[in-house]
Structure formats: C-alpha cells, structure tokens
Amino acid sequence: MRRWNGWGDDSIHYAINADALSFLQARIGQGLPQADAALDHVCQQVPESRLPVHPLVDTDALGRVRHTLGQSLPDWLKMRFGKISHFPDGVAYPESAGDVRSLLDYATLHNIALIPYGGGTSVVGHLAVTGSEQPVLSVDMSRMSQLLNLDKEAQLATFGAGVFGPDLEAQLRAHGYTLGHFPQSFEYSTLGGWVVTRSSGQQSLRYGRIEQLLAGARVETPAGRLDIQTFPASAAGLDLREMLLGSEGRMGIVTEVTVRITALPACEEFHAVFFPDWDAAQTAVRSIAQGKLGLSMLRLSNATETLTSLTLAGHNKLIGLLESYLRLRGCDEGKCVLLIGASGEKSQVRHAVKSALKMTGQHQGVHIGKTMGEKWKQGRFRNVYLRNSAWQQGYAIDTVETACDWPKVKTMMLSMEQAGQNAMATENEQVHAYTHLSHLYGQGASVYSTFVYRLTGDYEHDYARWRRLKSAVSAAIVANGGTISHQHGVGSDHAPYLEAEKGSLGISGMRHLFKHFDPQGIMNPGKLLPVEDVKQ
Numbered sequence: 001m002r003r004w005n006g007w008g009d010d011s012i013h014y015a016i017n018a019d020a021l022s023f024l025q026a027r028i029g030q031g032l033p034q035a036d037a038a039l040d041h042v043c044q045q046v047p048e049s050r051l052p053v054h055p056l057v058d059t060d061a062l063g064r065v066r067h068t069l070g071q072s073l074p075d076w077l078k079m080r081f082g083k084i085s086h087f088p089d090g091v092a093y094p095e096s097a098g099d100v101r102s103l104l105d106y107a108t109l110h111n112i113a114l115i116p117y118g119g120g121t122s123v124v125g126h127l128a129v130t131g132s133e134q135p136v137l138s139v140d141m142s143r144m145s146q147l148l149n150l151d152k153e154a155q156l157a158t159f160g161a162g163v164f165g166p167d168l169e170a171q172l173r174a175h176g177y178t179l180g181h182f183p184q185s186f187e188y189s190t191l192g193g194w195v196v197t198r199s200s201g202q203q204s205l206r207y208g209r210i211e212q213l214l215a216g217a218r219v220e221t222p223a224g225r226l227d228i229q230t231f232p233a234s235a236a237g238l239d240l241r242e243m244l245l246g247s248e249g250r251m252g253i254v255t256e257v258t259v260r261i262t263a264l265p266a267c268e269e270f271h272a273v274f275f276p277d278w279d280a281a282q283t284a285v286r287s288i289a290q291g292k293l294g295l296s297m298l299r300l301s302n303a304t305e306t307l308t309s310l311t312l313a314g315h316n317k318l319i320g321l322l323e324s325y326l327r328l329r330g331c332d333e334g335k336c337v338l339l340i341g342a343s344g345e346k347s348q349v350r351h352a353v354k355s356a357l358k359m360t361g362q363h364q365g366v367h368i369g370k371t372m373g374e375k376w377k378q379g380r381f382r383n384v385y386l387r388n389s390a391w392q393q394g395y396a397i398d399t400v401e402t403a404c405d406w407p408k409v410k411t412m413m414l415s416m417e418q419a420g421q422n423a424m425a426t427e428n429e430q431v432h433a434y435t436h437l438s439h440l441y442g443q444g445a446s447v448y449s450t451f452v453y454r455l456t457g458d459y460e461h462d463y464a465r466w467r468r469l470k471s472a473v474s475a476a477i478v479a480n481g482g483t484i485s486h487q488h489g490v491g492s493d494h495a496p497y498l499e500a501e502k503g504s505l506g507i508s509g510m511r512h513l514f515k516h517f518d519p520q521g522i523m524n525p526g527k528l529l530p531v532e533d534v535k536q
C-alpha cells in the first residue's frame with residue numbers, strides 16, 4: 001500500500017549500506033532517528049467537514065489525510081511530526097468529464113476551493129490547503145486513467161489525465177509505443193500533473209519535455225470547457241497549450257490529454273564516462289549538447305555527487321578496483337561521472353554513442369562501459385526510497401533545482417551549494433551538498449542540488465531550518481540569473497520568487513488569464529500566484 005507519510009510503497013525498504021552511513025556521519029554527524037506520528041492519531045485531528053452533501057464527495061478522515069500534502073520536505077515534516085494544521089474538507093473521485101463538471105458547478109454554487117490532485121508527488125507545495133473560511137475539496141483524478149484513443153498514423157494517444165506513469169507506459173507498450181516521459185517520480189505521478197507543472201523526464205533529450213509531448217487537451221474550467229486541438233504545428237495566433245502548461249490547477253481541471261508518442265526503441269544503452277574534474281566534464285557535455293548527437297540522456301554529477309553515488313552503491317571491492325583504474329587514467333579526487341543514454345534503432349544508438357565518446361575523449365573522459373549506466377537505469381526509480389531510509393536514520397534530504405545559460409552554470413552550482421551550507425552554519429550544522437546537471441540544452445543546463453542535513457527531532461526547529469535553507473538557495477538562484485524552477489514548478493514554495501522572473505506586467509497578465517477561466521477564484525487558490533492577486 002502507498003505510504004501516507006513518505007515515498008512509495010510501504011512494503012519496499014531500500015536501506016543505506018553501512019559504509020554510506022559512516023560516510024554521512026563523518027561529513028555531517030550522527031543522525032537522530034525519529035519517531036513518526038501514527039496515522040490513526042493524525043486521522044483523529046481531522047475536523048468536521050464544512051462541505052454540503054454531494055454524491056461524489058467523500059468526507060472520511062483517512063481519505064482527507066491522504067490528500068492533504070505532497071512530497072516536499074515541509075510536507076514530510078508535517079506528516080512525520082503529525083503537525084498538519086489544515087485538511088481538505090473532502091475528496092471526490094470523478095470518473096468522467098461529466099462528474100468533473102458537476103463538481104465545478106457545485107464548487108461555484110457553494111464557493112468551495114478545488115485542488116486537483118494527480119499523484120500527490122508535488123515537491124513545492126502545490127497541494128497545500130491554505131486555511132481560510134472557504135471549504136476545500138480535493139479532486140483526485142486517478143479514476144480517469146484510460147487510453148481513450150490511439151492514432152497510430154499520427155502517433156497520437158489520448159488518455160484520461162489521471163493516468164499514472166507505469167499504467168500509461170503499459171497501455172502504450174501493448175501497442176508498441178512509448179511516451180518516453182520518465183521523471184524520477186514516474187511511478188506515482190500522473191499525466192495531468194506533468195502537463196500543469198511542466199514536468200521533465202530523464203530521457204527528455206530524445207523525447208522532449210512535456211511541453212513537446214503535449215499535443216492537445218480537454219480542460220473543464222469554471223467558465224466552461226476548453227478543447228485544445230492537436231496540430232503538428234500552427235501559426236494561428238497564441239498557442240493555447242502554453243496557457244495550460246504550468247497552470248498548476250489554477251485554470252481548471254484537465255480531464256483528457258493527447259500526447260505525441262514514439263515507437264518503442266529497438267535498442268537502449270546507458271554508458272558511464274569519468275572526467276578528472278568539473279571543468280573538463282562541463283566543457284565536454286556542453287559540446288555534446290550543442291552537437292545534437294541524437295542521444296536520449298546526459299546526466300553529469302559533480303565530484304561530491306560522484307563520490308556519494310559510488311559510496312551508496314556498496315560493492316566496496318568492485319568500486320575500489322574501478323577507482324584504482326580511474327586513478328591510473330588521471331581521474332582521482334575531484335572526478336566527475338557522466339551518464340550517457342541513447343535509444344532508437346541499433347545503428348542510430350551505435351552512431352550516437354560513438355560520436356559522444358569521441359567528444360568525451362577529447363576532454364580527458366574515461367569511458368568505463370555500460371555496467372554503471374545499466375545499474376543506474378535499474379535503480380532510477382528505487383533510489384527515491386533512500387529518502388525514507390535517511391529519514392529513519394535522522395537525516396533530511398531536500399532538493400532545489402534551476403536552469404541557466406552555460407556561462408552561469410558553474411557559478412550557479414557553487415552558489416547554490418554554498419548558500420545551503422551557509423544557511424545552516426549559523427547553527428554550526430554541516431550540510432552535505434552535491435549537484436548534477438540533469439537536463440542539457442544547447443543554451444544551458446538544469447542545475448539540480450541535493451542537501452542532506454540532520455533532523456533535530458523538533459518540528460518547529462526543523463521547519464525553520466528548511467525555510468532558511470530553501471530561502472537562501474532560492475535567493476542564490478535569483479541572484480545568479482536562474483529560473484526559480486526547471487521542472488518542479490512554482491506551487492506555494494516558489495511563488496514569492498516568481499515576480500523576479502516574470503516582472504509585474506507578466507504576473508498581472510497571468511492573473512487576468514486565470515480570472516477569465518475562473519472568475520470566482522476557486523481553483524487551487526494561493527498556488528503559483530498569491531490568492532489575493534487573482535481576486536483583484
């Protein structure tokens with residue numbers, strides 16, 4: 001069963017090996033294992049629902065607890081410490097666009113705030129119940145998950161928006177296709193969620209971000225139904241897909257999505273290349289990205305992330321042998337690992353990998369074959385479970401990400417890590433910070449930093465620590481000319497930083513757009529734009 005206060009299935013445990021634990025203890029100190037609040041106890045805190053009766057609305061406490069929060073660190077703190085101050089008043093599970101329309105009419109009539117709920121994997125507070133006089137209904141889309149149409153000639157597939165990643169891929173695979181969208185949250189996130197948060201999958205270099213995969217959609221808004229038609233390309237004025245992408249549930253509820261699919265690749269390979277230092281590695285990946293070689297993935301870890309991954313991998317002897325070999329080839333302390341993925345016809349894959357390896361070779365890259373890349377592929381959705389095990393050992397793991405142009409990438413990486421470490425230095429606490437470039441473009445790259453630090457066991461204290469680290473790293477992103485999010489979206493946690501990026505005219509344009517579709521301001525208030533903005 002899905003864990004209510006952490007990541008994934010509660011029968012899956014992925015322990016941190018003893019060496020990795022000692023490594024962490026040596027860097028940031030011994031963790032303080034935490035006792036979690038019991039689900040029963042939290043259910044008892046759920047207040048009486050303020051919702052009028054509706055046949056689709058369920059007000060039972062367990063369902064409301066399960067739909068209260070997402071997966072950000074502050075969400076975890078609230079769930080683990082049992083400190084949830086606001087719950088939705090009910091949950092609805094629509095099965096058709098007609099059900100969604102009926103819920104919108106009900107919400108409009110009774111002035112109820114609606115929070116569309118996909119898979120609940122948001123890491124930026126998209127699902128938070130803000131707490132006001134207005135009752136709140138969570139609309140869980142998971143029952144709208146069918147493949148509704150498959151046009152093989154145009155390579156388009158239409159799904160109910162609540163379809164989860166594995167189900168979507170299984171339905172396509174049965175016909176020989178893939179969407180190729182694999183965010184790390186793939187197992188528990190949904191197509192509708194991907195669209196409205198502008199998600200990016202690990203193999204976006206081949207398949208594109210969700211922006212490129214989205215062909216059309218059906219959205220039920222308080223003002224009526226919006227059908228966004230599919231065209232291979234169009235010069236007919238503004239592109240309505242762009243209004244939906246990144247709308248974070250503020251425009252309406254997406255009920256159907258049509259996506260561009262690709263025939264399943266005949267061949268897929270993941271290779272690993274080590275570089276002696278960051279500068280050589282960054283120059284190599286920039287050249288590869290700008291060379292448009294037809295790869296599916298490039299993922300470059302900095303030295304600390306490389307060391308952390310090797311330690312977490314276990315297999316001491318094998319890693320020891322690998323490190324001796326790398327040392328002989330000039331990659332010692334400071335080495336950085338690059339994973340290279342390629343998918344397609346065998347000849348395409350061979351050609352793309354060969355060209356990439358030629359370029360890495362020109363920048364002192366040492367190719368070590370496919371084993372490490374294949375291991376990464378096998379564990380790519382399992383590694384997330386480490387967040388649970390780290391928590392049990394008394395450590396918090398948080399991530400912050402951005403994207404910026406190539407000339408800013410290295411400074412951005414160093415500034416983000418430093419900002420996170422400085423934020424904790426006031427308490428004399430150490431932060432284990434490391435970074436990778438997760439998505440690479442000709443113009444620049446996403447910069448994705450992870451911060452591991454100790455929990456104190458006190459909710460207020462841990463929340464204040466998170467707030468301080470998040471603010472410091474976000475300020476560093478803005479100061480260094482990055483976007484406040486490359487792939488996680490805005491939600492409530494990034495909303496204060498949006499104006500720095502869009503400008504006041506841009507923000508008021510968004511405000512007016514949402515008001516057009518949602519005149520009463522009932523759709524996911526307080527996310528993306530502060531609540532009062534929409535009502536102006």
Ligand SMILES: Cc1cc2nc3c(=O)[nH]c(=O)nc-3n(C[C@H](O)[C@H](O)[C@H](O)COP(=O)(O)OP(=O)(O)OC[C@H]3O[C@@H](n4cnc5c(N)ncnc54)[C@H](O)[C@@H]3O)c2cc1C
Pocket residue numbers: 070071115116117118119120121122123126127141161162182183184185188189190191192193194195196197198199200201202248249250252253254255384487488489524527
């Ligand atoms: C461990 C982990 C790893 C992650 N890795 C990645 C990654 O690699 N790439 C990436 O892009 N993101 C990643 N994320 C972030 C998250 O998975 C994405 O933001 C995802 O797109 C959210 O989808 P969801 O279905 O879970 O949406 P939810 O979290 O349920 O909702 C997110 C927002 O979308 C709205 N929404 C959801 N469905 C609909 C709908 N049908 N109509 C209207 N609004 C809707 C909600 O109201 C909310 O505002 C990760 C998160 C975690 C926890």
